[in-house]
Amino acid sequence: MDKDVFSSFHPLVNFVWFTTVLLFSMFFMHPVFLTISLTCSFVYSVVLNGKKAVRFNLLYLLPLLFFVALINPAFNHAGETILFYLKNGNPVTLESIIYGIAAAAMFIAVILWFSCYNAVMTSDKFIYLFGRVIPALSLILSMVLRFVPRYKAQIKIIANTQKCIGRDVASGNFFRRAHNGIRILSIMTTWALENAIETADSMKSRGYGLPGRTSFSIFRFDKRDKTALLFMVILIAIVLYGAAIGQNNIRFFPSIKMPVMNGSSILIYCAYFFLSLIPIIIDAAEEIKWKHIRSRI
Amino acid sequence: MQHQFLSDRKRLSRRTLVAALLIVLVIPLTILFGVYFLDDRKYYFISMLIIIYTMLPFVMVFEKRKPQARDLVIIAVLSAIAVAGRAAFFMVPQFKPVVAIVIIAGVCFGAEAGFLVGAMTGFVSNFFFGQGPWTPWQMFCFGIIGFIAGILFQKGILKKGKWPLCIFGGLATFFIYGGIIDLGSLLIFTSDFSWPALLATYVSGFWFNIVHAVATVFFLFILARPMIEKLDRIKIKYGLLEP
Amino acid sequence: METYQIEDLTFTYPLAAKPALDHINFYVSNGEFVTICGKSGCGKSTLLRHLKSILTPHGERKGEIFFNGADIVDIDQRTQTEKIGFVLQNPDxxxxxxxxxxxLAFGLESLGYDNQTIRLRVAEMASFFGIQNWFMKNVTELSGGEKQLLNLASIMAMQPSVLILDEPTSQLDPIAAADFLYTVKKINRELGTTVILSEHRLEEVLPISDRVIVMEDGKLIVNETPQKAGEILKDMKHDMFLAMPSPMRIYAGLKNGLACPITVSDGRKWLNTLIGDKTVGKKPHAPTPQAPLRQIASKFSPEPPAICFKEVWYRYEKEQPDIIKGLSMEVAAGKLYCVVGGNGTGKTTTLLLVSGILTPYRGKVLLKGKDVAKMNGKEKFSHNLGVLPQNPQSLFVKKTVELDLHEMLDGSRLTKEEKAKEIERIVALCELDGLLEMHPYDLSGGEQQRAALAKVLLLNPQILLLDEPTKGLDGYFKIKLAGILKKLTDNGVTIMMVSHDIEFCASYADICAMFFDGNIVTENDPQTFFSGNTFYTTAANRMARQFFPDAVTTEEVIRQCSINS
Incomplete structure (x- = not known):
């Protein structure tokens, strides 16, 4: 994760990229597009999360892919190529099976992109991006993120304390346990609310509520951010052009119909591929640069 | 805080105005756009956008009125408790106190607070459990339950007693949360909306939703009274009940 | 010019019978360092909160407060936010x-500064405080002391002209507290910021204060330089003296016409002039060698020790280093056993091992000869082991102290009368009369702790574990606590306590043990224990050791002084 250079770009760059990539992979069902988004999301998730991601992807996402692929033909009976009939008399069609596979690939790609999103778009970037638009809610978000770890620690302390007066969550029958669990939650609530009075005091004392509050950020919009954003915009424009001329989607029902491939479709595929690959390209370029610098030392 | 969060007529009307604008203008436009331009993915996109639109008025009104430190602190504390509660019961799937806490927040601090606590909980807990296409749906469901709880309480339909809250909580969890989330996941998974598919989703989700609803009833049964007492006490301590 | 001028300030809380502040008059000059002290509940916090309008509690106020010559009511919130910095008690x-x-940027954001200015101010502050390396951290990663420094820094970033601190070190361990106060003094000295600080741990604060204000029951009773204040309190024979630094207390205990010493080094000089000549013949102090760890004393006594560790090893995770390293120790029944030592040496872990919350990966922990690991919860915690947590608030469930006490006996087989009687007994022991109807969170720190102790004692424990029981308590509450503990040990209860409070351990422990690097380095009765140490000993001992090496408490030093002079 530390070696991911794309994460160090300006949050706006990160956010624009993730939003487009997510939306595009949810929209475009063309096989080439699906292959591109599935491959790129898989590679980037491994770059970000390492071996853990490989294991997770294979262990959970692969079965999920089959499940989603199978569930679709069970309910979707459109399409003209009927393969066989189910027991209840409904037909299973080739089109619905292919659509199921496509939908599954898309779904997995979205999940993978989100796993990358979770690693890159940390809460502080989100708070920065929305700090100006929705300052109060962003601050609440920051406060909740501050409180949650604190409350989790406090739950542990209270649980131990309760254990020491013979009220253990881990012993007794289900009802007893759940009751003790809720006791802990209840003690925690009082503690949290009472202590938060001082938090409110501390906010007031530091002038929260004065008109004209600004939003400080540690992020800088550098030249490289500008360059990256520019490239992104160009690539996005090309992909959107493809969408406008109907190159990015296929028709599944009643029969499968793909748009005719031509020179411009190659360009559009490449644009989408490079767009999806931006973080990986940036990471690789950085890697090469460092190898070069090291070799000179 | 009722008078803080809700009873201000002006504010209520502004929210109604924004909401009306959305319903009359933006939502139909979205649907039209979806139907004409999006083919297979239209159901998912239209539904997701509508969900996001419904949350906007709350956000705008809340930001507009420049909330005070204590409003922020209370919403943050309750959301954090709900998130920590969701995390604390991680070993039992679906058996979570979140809806219970959101309902209590709505009843004690008004509909707006209920909505914000719910939506914030849905959002932040996914920072810990992972964001995904389900995030807006969860935010909306938790939020709207808190909102309805607040409205019903304000109108005097919902009482602060243990049983009314339990009944409301159980129904809300099963029908509102379960109903909308299952619809959402159906739309994420498949292209074509069909009634049999929806029915099948509801059937397969039935036990999950039952467990969830039972959990809410259970938590409300035990938590409601002490929690409401605590919150009422806090209202006095924060000076929220002073004229 | 006066930073603050308080004229005839009287304040009454709503529904309160008598005023919390009673005709207070004083001023604070520009650049001064003023310490306000007094027992818990004397009105210190209420007074400080009046110095910044937004924090002032609701109630009826009379009298005037002037800040830089203007009535504070007329000063707008923005100016107050910027010019008056306020640090509260709890770092978290x-x-x-x-x-x-x-x-760090929070206050500056409120004041509406642009990004560039905030960046500069924050950078400046972080460098001044030496916390630039924390800049990108999550606040959860910081220790308590670091958190309080962060609070201070985030207020100083607004460049206030006066800094008000309400018991800022009460939740910190002594080393972090000393660091914090050092930083406050640095701010006062190098930036010229006026400091008004309330505190009940005065050993470190008084030497750096220009003036001391002592309050009692909402009244201001002393307002003088530390030295003068000491002399006045001595003449008044005021019990506030219990909170004063040891040198001042020793000074007050002896008849003399000299100036009042404040620091240990002052105290040494003072003692030299007082009795220096008369003890010329006395042999110079040679440190008494510490006795080695007493081995298995139980061999000779028929009773097994209350707590016994047998070569216990513990670590939290397999990959992590050992926290407890082959610890062997015994706590005899009916004794108050105090474990002292620095942070992170494994003291609290040891308590968790005794209570069975943690289990050693090697070795055994025995309670009265029985292996803790093999006892179930009921066996362990009813009529056997009681644990008072460091934060008493983690015990309170109900809305009044009385309900909370009753709640402890839910599920016990006692009849209603027996329960009431039992509660009555414990309430008397813990001196909770008059507090039963209160909400536990409305009690002061010391009262909360006694209420929590009462809850634990209702389980009738034979072994009591205490984690930092004197944290945040003022001298008066400490004496109360010591009295309760004494009564318990007299009744045969064994108490094992972990503490940073050397003075408390020296005065009341039966056995003191020094914890270091996952093991006990030495243990002994407090007198031998502390007189054998050179650094890690009481202020009284450090001050008087050239004359009376074995005197570790102020009382003992006073006694020996009066014999010798």
Whole structure:
């Protein structure tokens, strides 16, 4: 994760990229597009999360892919190529099976992109991006993120304390346990609310509520951010052009119909591929640069 | 805080105005756009956008009125408790106190607070459990339950007693949360909306939703009274009940 | 010019019978360092909160407060936010956001500064405090002392002209507290910021204060330089003296016409002039060698020790280093056994091992000869082991102290009368009369702790574990606590306590043990224990050791002085 250079770009760059990539992979069902988004999301998730991601992807996402692929033909009976009939008399069609596979690939790609999103778009970037638009809610978000770890620690302390007066969550029958669990939650609530009075005091004392509050950020919009954003915009424009001329989607029902491939479709595929690959390209370029610098030392 | 969060007529009307604008203008436009331009993915996109639109008025009104430190602190504390509660019961799937806490927040601090606590909980807990296409749906469901709880309480339909809250909580969890989330996941998974598919989703989700609803009833049964007492006490301590 | 001028300030809380502040008059000059002290509940916090309008509690106020010559009521919130910095007691509660950088910028954001200015101010502050390396951290990663420094820094970033601190070190361990106070003094000295600080641990504060204000029952009773204040309190024979630094207390205990010493080094000089000549013949102090760990004393006594560790090893995770390293020790029944030592040496872990919350990966922990690991919860915690947590608030469930006490006996087989009788007994022991109807969170720190102790004692424990029981308590409450503990040990209860409070351990422990690097280095009765140490000993001992090496408490030093002079 530390070696991911794309994460160090300006949050706006990160956010624009993730939003487009997510939306595009949810929209475009063309096989080439699906292959591109599935491959790129898989590679980037491994770059970000390492071996853990490989294991997770294979262990959970692969079965999920089959499940989603199978569930679709069970309910979707459109399409003209009927393969066989189910027991209840409904037909299973080739089109619905292919659509199921496509939908599954898309779904997995979205999940993978989100796993990358979770690693890159940390809460502080989100708070920065929305700090100006929705300052109060962003601050609440920051406060909740501050409180949650604190409350989790406090739950542990209270649980131990309760254990020491013979009220253990881990012993007794289900009802007893759940009751003790809720006791802990209840003690925690009082503690949290009472202590938060001082938090409110501390906010007031530091002038929260004065008109004209600004939003400080540690992020800088550098030249490289500008360059990256520019490239992104160009690539996005090309992909959107493809969408406008109907190159990015296929028709599944009643029969499968793909748009005719031509020179411009190659360009559009490449644009989408490079767009999806931006973080990986940036990471690789950085890697090469460092190898070069090291070799000179 | 009722008078803080809700009873201000002006504010209520502004929210109604924004909401009306959305319903009359933006939502139909979205649907039209979806139907004409999006083919297979239209159901998912239209539904997701509508969900996001419904949350906007709350956000705008809340930001507009420049909330005070204590409003922020209370919403943050309750959301954090709900998130920590969701995390604390991680070993039992679906058996979570979140809806219970959101309902209590709505009843004690008004509909707006209920909505914000719910939506914030849905959002932040996914920072810990992972964001995904389900995030807006969860935010909306938790939020709207808190909102309805607040409205019903304000109108005097919902009482602060243990049983009314339990009944409301159980129904809300099963029908509102379960109903909308299952619809959402159906739309994420498949292209074509069909009634049999929806029915099948509801059937397969039935036990999950039952467990969830039972959990809410259970938590409300035990938590409601002490929690409401605590919150009422806090209202006095924060000076929220002073004229 | 006066920073603050308080004229005839009287304040009454709503529904309160008598005023919390009673005709207070004083001023604070520009650049001064003023310490306000007094027992818990004397009105210190209420007074400080009046110095910044937004924090002032609701109630009826009479009299005037002038800040830089203007009535504070007329000063707008923006100026007050910027010019009056306020640090509260609990380091954790004051932190609002999840990142250090955001916290540092919080006040400046409120004041509406642009990014560039905030960046500069924050950079300046972080460098001044030496906390630039924390900048990108999450606040959860900081220790308690670091959190309080962060709070201070985030207030100083607004460049206030006066800094008000309400018991800022009460939740910190002594080393972190000393660091914190050093920083406050640095701010006062190098930036010229006026400091008004309330505190009940005065050993470190008084030497750096220009003036001391002593309050009692909402009244201001002394307002003088530390030295003068000491002399006045001595003449008044005021019990506030219990909170004063040891040199001052020793000074007060002896008839003399000299100036009042404040620091240990002052005290040494003072003692030299007082009795120096008369003890010329006395042999110079040679440290008494510490006795080695007493081995298995139980061999000779028929009773097994209350707590016994047999070569216990513990670590939290397999990959992590050992926290407890082959610890062997015994606590005899009916004794108050105090474990002292620095942070992170494994003291609290040891308590968790005794209570069975943690289990050693090698070795055994025995309670009265029985292996803790093999006892079930009921066996362990009813009529056997009681644990008072460091934060008593983690015990309170109900809305009044009385209900909370009754709640402890839910599920016990006692009849209603027996329960009431039992509660009555414990309430008397813990001196909770008059507090039963209160909400536990409305009690003061010391009262909360006694209420929590009462809850634990209702389980009738034979072994009591205490984690930092004197944290945040003033001298008066400490004496009360000591009295309760004494009664318990007299009744045969064994108490094992972990503490940073050397003075308390020296005065009341039966056995003191020094914890270091996962093991006990030495243990002995307090007198031998502390007189054998050179650094890690009481202020009284450090001050008087050239004359009376074995005197470790102020009382003992006073006694020996009066014999010798």
């Amino acid at each position: 509660n004051q932190i609002v956001t999840d990142k250090v950088w955001h916290e």
